[in-house]
Amino acid sequence: MQTHPAKRVEIIIEAMMERRLTDALVKAGVTGFTVLPVQGGSGRSGQWSRAGQVSRAGGMRAVVCIVREEALDTLLDAAFTVVERHIGVVCVTDCQVLRAERF
Amino acid sequence: MQTHPAKRVEIIIEAMMERRLTDALVKAGVTGFTVLPVQGGSGRSGQWSRAGQVSRAGGMRAVVCIVREEALDTLLDAAFTVVERHIGVVCVTDCQVLRAERF
């Protein structure tokens, strides 16, 4: 099966910042992404879990975004302006995709 | 720690097609996979979120499938027949696994 090289960007970000991030992505022309719920985690700011939580503070989201290689920098710039002052992680992996025309 | 090369395939597909996909995978001999819930996303068919939704239409799932390199093509063929006419994304990454005998 024919595959095509691309980049998989995974951004783990505070739930409160999700809309700001996706708005920034869309504005930068990155209109394909998927948001996964996050159950808990740990980092420099301590350990947390969503169990029983009502407030949106203290929750995170994982945004997965597959882009052509040439779009990577635009994406990272857009993401960085949102993530900059906030906790969270940005991680890029090489990947291969089917149906390259979709990206 | 001894690791072994393998492929990590991530298929983001409509919730309605999940069972068809996993049935196709199992039929093709791919019996190891994990299904993650998806909260929302955006693509050529617009932005969406599961918040408050009752219908299974308009939701997606992420199916993660780690296979030996030699099984990759079988997997992609099986996945492609299901995904073909549907929205969604297929993305393959090189990876290393522990306990290779499990794959």
Add this chain to the structure above:
Amino acid sequence: MQTHPAKRVEIIIEAMMERRLTDALVKAGVTGFTVLPVQGGSGRSGQWSRAGQVSRAGGMRAVVCIVREEALDTLLDAAFTVVERHIGVVCVTDCQVLRAERF
């Protein structure tokens, strides 16, 4: 945008073992990780889904952990002692991260 090489480790493990795994990670000095909920899956022990389940038995979690390359072995050793007798999958991918000082 400046990125730095790192490793992305994904551990799919029984929900009952989650706390044991994260305790082991923290003990081994790996304090950054994110836990994703898992909806269902299939493996040598059969197919399963969380729909309607009350017991914690029979559920799994995906723990994603991004570390510097030099910390990988410590992480895998710590993870392996927990995963050893249990079902589950450990998968390592090369990646690039922003803000390397956070890892």
Add this chain to the structure above:
Amino acid sequence: MSLLDLALGNLLSPIILSFALGLAAALARSELTIPEAVAKGMSIYLLFAIGFKGGVAVNVAGLDARLVGALVAGAVLSFALPFAAFSLLRVLTRLSPLDAAAVAAHYGSISIVTFVAGTSVLEAAGLTSDGWMVAVAAVMEAPAILSALWLVARSGQGRGMDADLWREILLNGSIVLLVGSFVIGWITGQDGLDRIAAFIVSPFQGVLCLFLLDMGLVAGRGLREARGVLRPGLLAFGLVMPLVGSAAGAVAGLLLGLGAGSTMLFMVLGASASYIAVPAAMRVALPEANPSIYLTLSLGVTFPFNLTLGLPIYLAVSRMLTGG
């Protein structure tokens, strides 16, 4: 009570206002949301309760020859309405045959929440209806899907129905719950109802309020997302088609000799459009059809229209026609 009074009383009921609150909150981009699991939980509760109460009513009132006629009429209506909807869409809009057929499937099928809101309006007006109208609602869920697939197949585009899809359509969650709880209510009767009335009867209207709040939120988000889709022709269809469907329902009710309450519910079933079961089936059977068209129309236009203006109109017309 004049039509105007009726309409106003309906508009100012807690359930309609809750829907309006949700709609307004979503349009104003409030982050208020109800978790998916809670929304599904409420819909399961509502289906279980409405089915059960219908079954108990049949147990109490005894079986009725008109039931069979009503079930057949419901199935016929659900088969036939998509053809009417399809023609109307071809006249009013420029949708492709594929999109038109997908939309048509929704209008042949039904919305159980509209049905429930209809029973509330009946109760408020002091009217009763036949318990088995719930079974008619269940029967009307699926046939419209077949008509739509046939409409598509005619234009050479469809995909064959496979066994999986058949099962998914006929055993979808709403049908199973509605029919299942109807049968349980039928078997256990008044005794069974007495045991669980404090759960399925007393809090029902309140749960309905929260569920409609959620529907308002979802509809509002959909409308915001799909602004571009709502061309005038489509909008017109979303307002005219319920009237066509309700007229067909009225004919069915009159032919069967039903009372004012059941005739009104038949009109509601004809007028309402699916937004749970049919969209899901369309994603499998007609994946190329644009979901934002059918979802926006069904949930964003027809549902609020029926809820606010439709229900009092159908009640008034049904009373006039049946003299009830």
Add this chain to the structure above:
Amino acid sequence: MSLLDLALGNLLSPIILSFALGLAAALARSELTIPEAVAKGMSIYLLFAIGFKGGVAVNVAGLDARLVGALVAGAVLSFALPFAAFSLLRVLTRLSPLDAAAVAAHYGSISIVTFVAGTSVLEAAGLTSDGWMVAVAAVMEAPAILSALWLVARSGQGRGMDADLWREILLNGSIVLLVGSFVIGWITGQDGLDRIAAFIVSPFQGVLCLFLLDMGLVAGRGLREARGVLRPGLLAFGLVMPLVGSAAGAVAGLLLGLGAGSTMLFMVLGASASYIAVPAAMRVALPEANPSIYLTLSLGVTFPFNLTLGLPIYLAVSRMLTGG
């Protein structure tokens, strides 16, 4: 009321029929599901309500010397039954010692939903029971796990119990909720109950229906998945063991001089098998044991057996033995 009448009345109650609906839907591969969060929410509600009501009953009736005896008897039963189950399994099936011990742990422990269904059957029959039977249920959850681990250790396979596992077993969600709400009910008494009765008493049976619907769905899916596992010997065990357990429960009830109601509940506790707390403990302590064996047996065979035929039998036997 003859045993047959009783059995039939029980079979045709809304809760049993709801379970049957779920089971049928899952076996027919309907996509009907109840979200995990809603299922957990309902189980929290049921545990809280049953514990609270038990505590209030103790507050009202006053403390009772038999309570201590019953708690001890419950613990002994939970310790002892796994040995009986283990022996029976070795006779009837070819399970490995490990799998047999894991199954045995489930049958020494209890199913609180079966207990709740038992109280419903009691109520329907106009009998009462002691409020502290809830505390006995809580006490019986965990000891069986130790017996199973001991059985495994004897064969040289087990893993040592660590402090974490101890805490997980003794402070698992059901025990904490059951004991905690029991204590709250005991402290606040009738006054406390009056304040929240509209929440924990009136809708209780209705919530139980939906919960059993969910259990039917889960059991049905489990049975479909694990067809291969259910050999005749295992099936026989799943039907015989509850009778053995209930006999042991009956002996305990008689020795303690309990009334017909409490004796019946003791039989139910002896007869029922865990499917929430024990499977979770087994995944940690005996990960090599095959979960589809113990889950299928407990939830797919013994639970429906107790629910449908077991409960009326235990009631009839308890009445006969106690003359109640």
Add this chain to the structure above:
Amino acid sequence: MSLLDLALGNLLSPIILSFALGLAAALARSELTIPEAVAKGMSIYLLFAIGFKGGVAVNVAGLDARLVGALVAGAVLSFALPFAAFSLLRVLTRLSPLDAAAVAAHYGSISIVTFVAGTSVLEAAGLTSDGWMVAVAAVMEAPAILSALWLVARSGQGRGMDADLWREILLNGSIVLLVGSFVIGWITGQDGLDRIAAFIVSPFQGVLCLFLLDMGLVAGRGLREARGVLRPGLLAFGLVMPLVGSAAGAVAGLLLGLGAGSTMLFMVLGASASYIAVPAAMRVALPEANPSIYLTLSLGVTFPFNLTLGLPIYLAVSRMLTGG
């Protein structure tokens, strides 16, 4: 009833004991948890019910000139209290200006569950309050955030408020639900309430118990996680600040000439600290502030203090001051 009786009666109510159960379970590291979706569902229910009932009370009692005064007083209080809190923090603790401002925002805002628990205490004491106190609660949610941002800006660290943040603060879920259901209750009045009372009135106290159980679990987990954070100075602030806030609330109530019930609720609003809306706003506006400080203080110290000792004190003081 002496203050001691009152305090004891309050401490032994099901809702406080449920909170204590959750706290104890979490501190003992039990794995008992309530799913996030269920917790959110309960909070939506509570907000909807409390808003609706407040609106109905206004509909029944008629509009009242004091309402406007109370709304203004509430806004002023919410603006002013962060300054008091900030000064107190600078005296009692070594928090950075940023962290101190973030904490201060929480104490100017309010906790609706504390408010609800306050109305329960009032009811138990046979007192009534004005329905529009719910609207005052809604008005007090947000202004404190602005004061905190201003405090930070003064020290040159803040981030400008953007339009998104404005909307998020003013249209956050609690405000929309509280105000929305208040308006719905106001419009539909006693008629509307009668239709849904079995949902929003009768089971209310019971849902509150489970919600407080959840809050105990979350607070306990937070305390365990953030042990290191709770220095003596901070702890002192968490206990003293509610007294300061309640004093300010008492002044407002007296100036407005409110009765004992409403004055007590004003004290509760002043005394309580936000742990839902404000933390979320702080994560966006002041991401560098340490969330474990403000969450631990608000949910782990001040909330339990208010719930257990605060409420009876505020009631006693309010009665003394108003002679009610």
